[in-house]
Amino acid sequence: MKTSDLSNLLRKLTTPPGLSGYEDTIAREVESLWKPLVDELSRNRLGSVLGFRQGSGEPPRPRLMMVAHQDAIGLMVSGIKEGFLRLTEIGGVDHRILPGQLVQIHGKRTLPAVVVQPPPFLLPPEAQEGSVPLNYLWADTGLEEKEVRRWVQIGAPVSFARNFLELGSDLVCSPSLDNRASLCALTLCLQELQGRKHAWDVWAVSSTQEEETLGGAATSAFQIRPDLAVVIDVTHGSGPGSPSHKSYPLGRGITLGWGATVHPKLYETFKELAEKMEIPYRMEAMPRYSGTDADRLQTVAEGIPTMVISIPLRYMHTPVEIVSKKDVQRTARLLAEFATTLEIDFMDKIQWDETPKA
């Protein structure tokens, strides 16, 4: 894929707001992108999009689930006073990035607005210094109070204004690249699977509500009952403000998760595959949990061997998230190669060392 096409795909996937729980816009975009790439397409009860590609192996075929969450962080209207909107958060938002942030209020009509920090003399003494907490900030639509009341109701989702930038030849910047960059990689993987054989059934899942409950991936897994699952998400990219021991450089490869959430044999398989394909990677140590859908996914039903692949992303959970297109492509290639090289008896090969021999 040409890099300009890749930018267009990323732009397409970052355009719908799709805040956690309000994901119809992004789900529809995913459906239209996946429709020509899968044998069956459905949306499940909580709102995840499931794409199914039938494998070429003899039935009963094992099932591979690859999942990237579709939802995005944002805000919600929690009150209205004199035409100004009070806000609360959807997902984790650092209130210190909010003053001056351009947003869209998704009321009965979508209204552009800006989040503002009041001058100190309108705030109680404890909020005048340091960062102003979210419960003192407002969103201003520029409209008069009666118009605001006409179009905006409490509970209206508030998304960051869409603003897709290309920085240099490889980096792109946009709100919601967490996790649309991964959805893009999963979409590219499905494209690559066109015309390639895979013995296993492949389920691609665009999961709902990761930022709040990790509920979409887990419930999708309960429905699909995969033998293996691969979660694709973003990890901290190095850059200003990021501690170097907890972040990974952009454009220099992906990370393979290692820790309690990840099945060790699956990790080994991906590591060997990445090395064979000369895809640069680093191990990402996840000593307790992964902070992704995998944390809940691995304990679905009787347990699912799970892998976590991550794309480094700078300034996570801000409207100026940055990823490398190369890293997105690497993720896609690795996923597609994994899906197509999975042998029908792979599950027999990832037994624990201590598993009694039959």
Next chain:
Amino acid sequence: MGRNTESLNHPTINPEQIRLLEKLCNAIAVSGNEGEVRRLVIDQIKPYVQEMRIDAMGNLLVRQKKEDQKPLTVMIAAHLDEVGFMLTSEEDREEGIFRFELVGGIDPRWLAGKPVQVGKEHSKGVIGCKAIHLTTAEERRSSFTVEGLRVDLGGGGKAKVGDWGTFATSFQRLGGSVRAKALDNRIGVATVIELLKYDYPNLNLVAAFTVQEEVGLRGAKVAAYALNPDVAIVVDCTPAYDLPLQVEDSFYPPENEQYNTRLGFGAAIYLSDRATISDPRLVTHFVRTAEEKGIPYQFRQAGSGATDAGAIHLQHVGIPSLSISVPGRYLHTPASIARISDWESTLQLIYHALQTLSADILKSER
């Protein structure tokens, strides 16, 4: 819509004026680097003025007519510059990471997580910050500082140390309002451009588009010296702090009484600020004009803040001055908001006041 303003004997704000304001706001013109806006202004006023020059500091000085034969010369002034930042040091060449310093009064608490534009080419970049996942609750209680933030150009663009930059907020209509960066003072600049299109029977009109207002009213000082008018009218954008009061304390008044100005209440007439006491004869003339013409106006609450009038009224033997502003919320932040109706009131008030202003005004007692 689409009326030709020149056929009306009364200026109005039409889509044409709003498109011009959009162009003016989207340009980069941080104090000391006003060229981009100055060029836009020259293009606009060329057909309407007979003399233009750029002085040593970069002020654009204009005479509407070559021969000034009327007994009163009035200067209208608006500052071209805006607050912003300058790249001061390159931290990582490959990644395009720069340290920066602020130019003009920006509260650093508005900086993080915003797109920016830098240099002549408007290179795109961002001011990012640490991900929330990597912060502690204690850390989040304190605010970001300029020293702790960086401009990130992602290795693209041609910007370099010494280049000026601004927030990259694009102009947008919000119903009866506009949202943009630099409404302070492009809305004043747009107003003066409009005023220059009309004739004023009793006075010689001169105009100064001034530089470096945001770093200490520097351009206006020499502009007023050079043009040496009898009267000066400064057109600016003044803060509207008309937000709800959020103090639960019986000691404080129950409502916001420190709003400075309020959106939707019309042109803001200055009585006094940190740097100027407005000439009362001019205040009276403008108030009378507003009353007679039914133009909405409000008094800007006396207090801190200053306009170019602070520098202008002290030139030569003294120049009677008055500031008239369009109220704007969130000035000096990524996105300010002003009401189009207030802008129109400001434009019409100055227009009508100048129509009837004559040398007599200076003969009455101050």
